[in-house]
Amino acid sequence: xxxxxxxxxxxxxxxECATSVQTALEAGYRHVDTAQAYxxxxxxxDGIAAxxxxxxxxxxxxxxxxxxLAYDDVLDSVADSLDDLxxxxxxxxxxxxxxxxxxxxxTLAAFDELYEQGAIxxxxxxxxxPHHVEEAMEVLDAPxxxxxxxxxxxxxxxxxxxHAAEHDYxxxxxxxxARGEVFESDVLTGIADDHGVSAAQVSLAxxxxxxxxxxxxxxxxxxxxxxxxxxxxxxxxxxxxxxxxVERTDRRIDPDFGPDAWD
Numbered sequence: 001x002x003x004x005x006x007x008x009x010x011x012x013x014x015x016e017c018a019t020s021v022q023t024a025l026e027a028g029y030r031h032v033d034t035a036q037a038y039x040x041x042x043x044x045x046d047g048i049a050a051x052x053x054x055x056x057x058x059x060x061x062x063x064x065x066x067x068x069l070a071y072d073d074v075l076d077s078v079a080d081s082l083d084d085l086x087x088x089x090x091x092x093x094x095x096x097x098x099x100x101x102x103x104x105x106x107t108l109a110a111f112d113e114l115y116e117q118g119a120i121x122x123x124x125x126x127x128x129x130p131h132h133v134e135e136a137m138e139v140l141d142a143p144x145x146x147x148x149x150x151x152x153x154x155x156x157x158x159x160x161x162x163h164a165a166e167h168d169y170x171x172x173x174x175x176x177x178a179r180g181e182v183f184e185s186d187v188l189t190g191i192a193d194d195h196g197v198s199a200a201q202v203s204l205a206x207x208x209x210x211x212x213x214x215x216x217x218x219x220x221x222x223x224x225x226x227x228x229x230x231x232x233x234x235x236x237x238x239x240x241x242x243x244x245x246v247e248r249t250d251r252r253i254d255p256d257f258g259p260d261a262w263d
Contacts, residue, residue, distance in 0.1 A: 001059050001092070001122075001146070003208055004231055005031030006224070007174060007215035014043040020219045021047025025058065027225055033148075033172075033215045035063035035096055036081055045086035060085065061092035063126055063148075066100025066257070073101065074110035078119065094124040094148055098132045099257040108139045115142040124148060124172075129259045130163040137167065146170040151212060152178040152203055153188065153243050154250035161210060173207050176214040179252045187246050191239050197229070204230035206243050 006024040011017040017040045021032055025048065034044045041062060048058055062085065068077040078093065093114065095107060114120045122145035125136055137144050147164065151157045151173035164171045177200050182188050188199040195202070200216065204227060207214045218224040235243075 001170060001172075001213060002029070002031040003213045004204065004228065005029065005033050005059070005061075005172075005213065005215040007217040008032070008034045008040055008044055009038055009174070009217055011043075011217060011219055012038065012040055014040070014046075016219055017043035018047040018050065020224065022051045023221050024218070024224050024228075025051035025053045027221075028228055029224075030057055031059040031061075031213070031215070033061045033174075034085075035065070035094075036068065036077060037063070037065040037096060041081055041084035042086075045084060049086055055087065059091045060087065061094065061124070062090050063094040063096040066097050066102060069095065069101040069103070069107045071106045071110045074107060075113065078114055082119065089119050089121060091120075092122045092124050092145060093120040094126040094146070095128075095136075097127045097255075097257065098125070098129075098259065104135050104139045108136060112141045122146070127258065130159065132259065133163065133167065133169070144169045146172050146213075148172040148174055148215075150175045150251060150253050151207065152176050152182065152252075153185070153206060153246050154178050154181065154248045155252075156210075156244070161212070165211075170213060171211070172213045172215060174215055175252050176207055176216050177203055178250060181250060181252070185246065185248075187242055191235070191242065195233060197233055198226055200227060201230040201233050202235070202243075205233040205235050206240060209235055209240050 123142045124146040126148040182199045182203045188202045192199045192202045
């Protein structure tokens with residue numbers, strides 16, 4: 001799984017979404033993230049098909065929404081997702097949230113079936129706290145490959161990073177720019193100025209230093225390319241420590257159906 005991907009949440013204009021996916025892939029991205037709930041799987045598929053990049057070179061991930069997590073609904077909705085995306089399989093399928101119709105044994109049995117069929121190449125979870133991940137590991141036959149969560153310098157997810165390292169799964173950061181708040185941080189903008197780069201690049205490079213994959217949303221070419229440039233930005237240990245010491249906690253995504261542990 002490439003450590004930088006293109007996020008597509010709220011990229012719901014079909015033409016713009018398809019163009020941004022095509023632009024990102026042709027600029028050098030090889031990881032695209034979508035979800036049933038985003039309503040853009042067909043546009044993402046159009047962008048992948050239009051890009052001058054072979055499908056087998058693209059790491060494609062999608063997610064099953066909370067209302068589709070009963071066993072039969074998982075199977076039916078994923079068949080629809082594959083059809084919308086125009087692919088035979090996705091590289092990673094996530095449980096979007098441990099809520100709604102989620103039942104670990106029933107839901108994950110369907111994920112195991114899809115894994116055995118080859119319709120999904122890896123099983124993931126999203127917005128799971130450590131105890132949810134451990135339950136999933138106990139229930140699944142397939143390994144848990146990744147947990148996608150909100151993560152950025154204002155929500156560093158120390159507990160989950162330690163848990164991921166202990167149990168050998170990947171962390172994927174959504175909203176890695178804190179929905180634009182990184183541009184308001186004196187620490188991040190100061191480091192960015194020192195390097196002649198954007199605060200977005202600094203945040204993405206910090207995540208990479210933590211061993212975390214990031215999937216920032218971007219629609220225009222300039223932002224797409226700027227985010228990609230973060231892969232060549234190296235932060236010093238002192239700079240990483242300065243970001244670690246930022247005294248601010250700010251969870252940007254906090255729905256009322258989120259895990260109780262967030263309360």
